[in-house]
Amino acid sequence: MSEGHSGAGFPARGIAYLDRRFVPMEEAKISIATHAFNYGTGCFEGIRGYWNSEREEVYLVKLQKHFQRLLNSTRLFRIDIGHDLQQLCDVAIEVVRRTGYREDVYVRPIAYKASPVIKVGLLHLQDGFCCFSAPMGAYFDITRGLVVTVSGWRRNDDNAIPARAKATGGYINAALAIADAQEAGFDEAILLTGDGHVSEGSAANIFLVMSGKLVTPAVADDILVGITRGAILELAAKLGVPVVERRVDRTELYVADEIFLCGTGVQIAPVTKVDGRAIGEGKMGEITRALQDLYLAAVHGEVEEFMDWLTPVYANRSR
Numbered sequence: 001m002s003e004g005h006s007g008a009g010f011p012a013r014g015i016a017y018l019d020r021r022f023v024p025m026e027e028a029k030i031s032i033a034t035h036a037f038n039y040g041t042g043c044f045e046g047i048r049g050y051w052n053s054e055r056e057e058v059y060l061v062k063l064q065k066h067f068q069r070l071l072n073s074t075r076l077f078r079i080d081i082g083h084d085l086q087q088l089c090d091v092a093i094e095v096v097r098r099t100g101y102r103e104d105v106y107v108r109p110i111a112y113k114a115s116p117v118i119k120v121g122l123l124h125l126q127d128g129f130c131c132f133s134a135p136m137g138a139y140f141d142i143t144r145g146l147v148v149t150v151s152g153w154r155r156n157d158d159n160a161i162p163a164r165a166k167a168t169g170g171y172i173n174a175a176l177a178i179a180d181a182q183e184a185g186f187d188e189a190i191l192l193t194g195d196g197h198v199s200e201g202s203a204a205n206i207f208l209v210m211s212g213k214l215v216t217p218a219v220a221d222d223i224l225v226g227i228t229r230g231a232i233l234e235l236a237a238k239l240g241v242p243v244v245e246r247r248v249d250r251t252e253l254y255v256a257d258e259i260f261l262c263g264t265g266v267q268i269a270p271v272t273k274v275d276g277r278a279i280g281e282g283k284m285g286e287i288t289r290a291l292q293d294l295y296l297a298a299v300h301g302e303v304e305e306f307m308d309w310l311t312p313v314y315a316n317r318s319r
């Protein structure tokens with residue numbers, strides 16, 4: 001996702017949360033000496049809310065799962081977030097509710113090392129937590145296929161900067177890969193693990209369709225264990241499509257019947273070309289389409305069976 005204040009991103013707005021207070025976004029400021037700004041010592045989440053105009057409701061998707069992952073990241077990075085799971089969910093709901101969104105939204109909570117000190121480490125530092133939001137439509141045009149390349153940059157290793165934890169500093173790896181891919185005219189980069197197996201995209205997990213089965217890199221292949229990836233496992237079970245989680249060779253990308261990327265931002269985005277080779281028939285495949293349709297219906301609150309994925313903001317009933 002291109003972020004920031006240029007026209008290319010999704011500018012943050014409305015009411016933010018910082019130091020246990022809800023404040024207008026313009027007042028949510030931290031020092032340039034903040035440890036996390038200097039050393040990347042933060043971890044974060046990206047949570048989507050979908051506007052359902054019929055019910056006049058914003059549905060936050062898999063809210064508890066996102067904050068559970070944030071709590072896991074904070075354990076790894078020794079950050080005391082100072083809020084329990086329910087309090088974190090309530091902050092996200094309030095940020096959206098107080099801003100008054102009547103459109104799709106993206107919520108960004110960050111837990112971070114807040115001390116204004118020059119010292120590498122994680123111990124004996126103050127911890128901070130903030131949360132803000134931005135309106136967000138499609139990250140990619142998911143009706144057309146993405147043209148991707150296998151990046152020369154390798155995914156950061158679990159024993160270097162664990163991808164399992166969504167660390168702010170770790171995203172320099174994704175940034176290098178996507179920037180070089182875009183400069184070379186591709187939409188997205190696929191990163192390999194240090195030992196050359198498929199890991200994931202710059203901000204998305206990857207699935208291949210091979211002989212009617214879904215194949216996706218296992219959780220030990222230096223991936224962020226995506227919440228959307230988990231949702232796809234549920235959708236595949238409903239559609240009766242078998243899923244295999246295993247190591248994936250680079251060349252399997254070139255011979256797959258279908259490929260798609262998935263994530264909170266990208267949703268379910270078909271890939272139709274990898275390194276100049278057309279995937280399948282060079283257009284969105286049938287299984288990708290079925291999963292995309294069901295996913296988009298579910299996150300908009302149109303599938304009864306998956307309503308427990310959603311937390312309504314305005315009815316404010318946490319599920």
Ligand SMILES: Cc1ncc(COP(=O)(O)O)c(C=O)c1O
Pocket residue numbers: 046174200201202203204205223224225226227228229262263264265
């Ligand atoms: C590196 C990376 N992998 C995978 C994902 C997908 O994760 P999720 O489905 O939880 O959004 C993301 C999402 O932002 C990501 O940044």
